[in-house]
Amino acid sequence: MxxxxxxxxxxxxxxxxxxxxxxxxxxxxxxxxxxxxxxxxxxxxxxxxxxxxxxxxxxxxxxxxxxxxxxxxxxxxxxLDQDELTKVLLIGVGNLGTAFLNYNFAKNNNTKIVMAFDVDEDKVGQEMGGVKIYNLAELEEHLDPEVTVAILTVPAQSAQKIADRLVSVGISGILNFTPARLTVPENVRVHHIDLSVELQSLIYFLKHYPL
Ligand code: ATP
Missing domain, CATH: 1.10.10.10 (Winged helix-like DNA-binding domain superfamily/Winged helix DNA-binding domain)
Structure with missing residues (x-):
């Protein structure tokens, strides 16, 4: 049922x-x-x-x-569909991306980064935190069809182009860690997390609205 x-x-x-x-x-x-x-x-x-x-x-x-x-x-x-595993991909294995691959949401048993993509030849073909890094140029070729969610940790200037590609391969959710504001079709959900804005906002509140 x-x-x-x-x-x-x-x-x-x-x-x-x-x-x-x-x-x-x-x-x-x-x-x-x-x-x-x-x-x-x-x-x-x-x-x-x-x-x-x-x-x-x-x-x-x-x-x-x-x-x-x-x-x-x-x-x-x-x-929360905790009984179902949601497979996630990550694009951009830089400092932040590497941290995510190593962390890999180990405490949640329902979400897992299963593949990563980058354009850096030195990173492509490597594994990080047990996750294989593929060349972004070969996204369509390697994409696991069960993946519906993507984490974006690339430089801001590449974010929109990559988002467009993600949409074209059927990704329906993007967790965007770049400062770029993304334009996507209505049926795609983007959650935006800008860590430096969050930190600055915390500091601002501490200064101006002390508890
Ligand atoms: P690093 O220290 O490895 O440079 P970073 O987080 O400081 O990491 P960024 O310039 O933000 O560096 O790049 C993050 C990652 O995104 C890097 O691994 C980079 O190779 C990768 N990257 C850059 N441009 C693209 C792109 N167009 N598509 C996919 N990955 C990209």
Whole structure:
């Protein structure tokens, strides 16, 4: 029977992996229930938001009992497709790309970088963190058809061209670590993470809005 995916607001969906990871740790330590205030403390999301988020999953915490960890975990597993491996490719094995290949989301068993591409002859043909690096010119030839998501860690000026190619080979999600703003068709989702902007924004907030 196919699992019916409830419609969850995007902001709630974004917090799911955070909840999931914490609940997995709780489960591993043998804990069977958790209160929204305990969760709130651990994941740094206010407890009213947690209660509202959880109400979308039909998980109604009981006063004095809290939430059943197992119930939440099995729900999240299905919602986040934790039972299914999502294969990811990476383009640009520079400093950041190398870090990702070595890290390879080892704590998540549902996402894995399975191939990498670069244009540097010295890198092509090598392996990094157990992942083979191919020549980007041969993207179509080597692409695993099960890969739907790409991580982009190339210089900004090459990003759009590469994104266009990714779209043309059927990639539907791009995690863009370059400062370039990408234009893609409506059916392709781009999440943009500019680490230096994030860092500067943190420093700005520390300076101007001290806690
Ligand atoms: P490094 O220290 O290896 O130069 P970096 O992160 O400082 O890494 P960048 O210039 O950002 O250097 O390049 C990141 C990676 O992207 C490098 O491995 C580079 O060979 C690769 N790269 C550059 N242009 C392209 C391109 N058009 N397509 C694919 N990979 C590219």
């Amino acid at each position: 196919k699992f019916e995916q409830p419609k969850i607001p995007q902001a709630t969906a974004k917090r799911l992996p955070l909840y999931y990871r914490y609940l997995e740790n709780l489960n591993a330590s043998g804990k069977q229930r958790v209160s929204s205030s305990e969760l709130s403390e651990a994941v740094k999301v206010d407890s009213a938001t947690i209660r509202r988020d959880f109400s979308y999953f039909g998980a109604l915490g009981k006063k004095g009992y809290g939430y059943n960890v197992n119930y939440l975990l099995s729900f999240f597993r299905k919602t």
